[in-house]
Amino acid sequence: MAQIDLQQKLAVLADAAKYDASCASSGTSKRDSRGGKGIGSTEGMGICHAYAPDGRCISLLKILLTNSCIFDCAYCINRKSSNVRRARFTPDEVVRLTLDFYRRNYIEGLFLSSGIIRSSDYTMEQIVEVARALRDDHHFKGYIHLKTIPDADPELVRLAGVYADRVSINVELPTVAGLTRLAPEKDGGRIESAMKDVRAAIDEGKDAKKRFKSAPAFAPAGQSTQMIVGADAATDSDIVGRASNLYDRFRLRRVYYSAFSPIPDSSAVLPLRRPPLMREHRLYQSDWLMRFYGFTAAEVAQAADPAGMLPLDIDPKLAWALRFREHFPVDVNRAPREALLRVPGLGVKAVDKLVASRRWRRLRLDDVARLTASIAKVRPFIEAEGWRPTLLTDRSDLAARLTPKREQLELFG
Numbered sequence: 319m320a321q322i323d324l325q326q327k328l329a330v331l332a333d334a335a336k337y338d339a340s341c342a343s344s345g346t347s348k349r350d351s352r353g354g355k356g357i358g359s360t361e362g363m364g365i366c367h368a369y370a371p372d373g374r375c376i377s378l379l380k381i382l383l384t385n386s387c388i389f390d391c392a393y394c395i396n397r398k399s400s401n402v403r404r405a406r407f408t409p410d411e412v413v414r415l416t417l418d419f420y421r422r423n424y425i426e427g428l429f430l431s432s433g434i435i436r437s438s439d440y441t442m443e444q445i446v447e448v449a450r451a452l453r454d455d456h457h458f459k460g461y462i463h464l465k466t467i468p469d470a471d472p473e474l475v476r477l478a479g480v481y482a483d484r485v486s487i488n489v490e491l492p493t494v495a496g497l498t499r500l501a502p503e504k505d506g507g508r509i510e511s512a513m514k515d516v517r518a519a520i521d522e523g524k525d526a527k528k529r530f531k532s533a534p535a536f537a538p539a540g541q542s543t544q545m546i547v548g549a550d551a552a553t554d555s556d557i558v559g560r561a562s563n564l565y566d567r568f569r570l571r572r573v574y575y576s577a578f579s580p581i582p583d584s585s586a587v588l589p590l591r592r593p594p595l596m597r598e599h600r601l602y603q604s605d606w607l608m609r610f611y612g613f614t615a616a617e618v619a620q621a622a623d624p625a626g627m628l629p630l631d632i633d634p635k636l637a638w639a640l641r642f643r644e645h646f647p648v649d650v651n652r653a654p655r656e657a658l659l660r661v662p663g664l665g666v667k668a669v670d671k672l673v674a675s676r677r678w679r680r681l682r683l684d685d686v687a688r689l690t691a692s693i694a695k696v697r698p699f700i701e702a703e704g705w706r707p708t709l710l711t712d713r714s715d716l717a718a719r720l721t722p723k724r725e726q727l728e729l730f731g
C-alpha cells in the first residue's frame with residue numbers, strides 16, 4: 319500500500335464509511351455549496367449524526383480503520399476484488415484524530431468500522447485497541463459506536479461492548495439465500511450467534527449494575543444492525559419479517575435499512591440500478607409501525623401487494639387502513655389507545671394527547687386537527703363529537719383522494 323498522509327487517509331476512509339447506514343440518514347436531496355455559492359452541503363462525509371440514549375442528537379466521526387478487506391462481498395465497494403484506492407489507519411492515528419476533532423468541538427463521538435485485515439480476530443483487536451486507548455489512556459467520555467466482526471473471538475466482542483456505548487453487527491442481507499449468493503464468506507449462523515452473545519452480555523451488564531453500582535456498563539446504548547435493500551430478491555415483506563424476528567430474538571435497539579447503491583466497478587451479479595429511495599423510507603415507516611404502533615410483521619405485510627412490496631405512493635399505515643376499512647371509523651372519545659394508533663395521520667404523541675384530553679371533555683374534529691399535519695387524511699377514519707364520516711370511509715375513490723399529488727420536478731433544479 320503506497321504511503322499517504324493522514325489527511326489523505328481521512329479522505330479515503332471517511333468516504334469508504336459512508337456506505338454504512340447504521341448512524342446516518344439517507345434520502346435527502348443532493349445540495350452542495352463547494353462550487354462557490356451558498357454555504358453547506360448534504361453530500362460531505364466523515365461526520366454523521368446519531369441519537370444518544372438520552373435522545374440527544376450527536377455528531378460522530380465516522381470512519382473505517384481500513385478499506386482493505388480479505389472478503390469479497392459482491393455489494394461492497396471495499397471488497398477484495400474492488401479497484402479502489404486503499405488506506406489504513408493505525409489505532410493510534412484514529413485515537414489522535416478523534417481527540418483532535420473532539421477538542422475542536424467538531425464531534426461528540428466516534429463511529430468506527432473496518433474491512434477485515436489478515437483475520438477477524440486481528441481486525442477486532444485493532445478496533446478494540448482504539449476504544450481501549452480512548453477510554454483508559456485518555457479518559458475519553460464521548461460516545462463510541464463500534465462495528466464488531468461476527469467471526470471474531472467472543473471475548474474480543476465482549477471487550478468492544480465494555481468500551482463502546484453501542485455495538486453493531488450487520489446482518490447485511492435479509493435472507494440466507496441472498497447472503498449465500500452475495501457474501502459467501504459470511505455465515506448467517508455466526509452473525510446471529512454473535513448477536514446472541516452481545517444480547518446476553520448486555521443483560522448480564524444490566525443485572526450486575528442493579529446489584530453493584532460500580533459494575534461496568536456493557537454497551538449501554540444497545541446493539542443495532544443494518545440490512546441492504548434492493549441488492550437481492552428479498553421483498554419488503556421478507557425484510558420486515560426478518561427485522562421483526564431480529565427485534566424479538568435479540569432485542570435490537572435499531573435495524574437500519576440501506577438502499578443498495580450501485581458501486582463503481584460492481585460485480586455482475588448485482589442489479590444495475592439502485593432501488594427507489596422511497597422504498598427505504600417505507601421500510602423505516604414499517605419499522606416504526608412495529609416498534610411504536612403495535613403492528614406485527616404479518617400486519618405490515620398485509621399492506622404490501624401480492625408480490626410482497628409495499629406501495630411507494632402512500633405510507634404503509636394508510637395502505638393497511640385502506641385495505642381493512644372494517645376497523646374504521648374509530649371513535650376518538652372512546653376507542654382504546656391501540657385502535658387510535660391505527661388511524662392514518664395520527665402519531666404516538668397525538669394519540670397520547672387525545673387520550674389525556676378526552677378525560678375532561680368530548681373531543682371535536684377541530685381538537686384532532688390541532689394535533690395532526692393533515693386532518694384530511696385522518697377524517698375518513700375517525701368519529702368525533704359532531705363528526706361521522708358516514709360513507710366517506712367506504713368510498714371507492716378514497717385511496718386516490720388520499721394519495722399525495724405527484725410534484726413536477728424542476729428540470730434544472
Ligand code: SF4
Nearest residue numbers: 387389391394397433
Ligand atoms: S467483510 Fe465487510 S468490508 Fe469486507 S467485503 Fe464484506 S462487507 Fe465489505
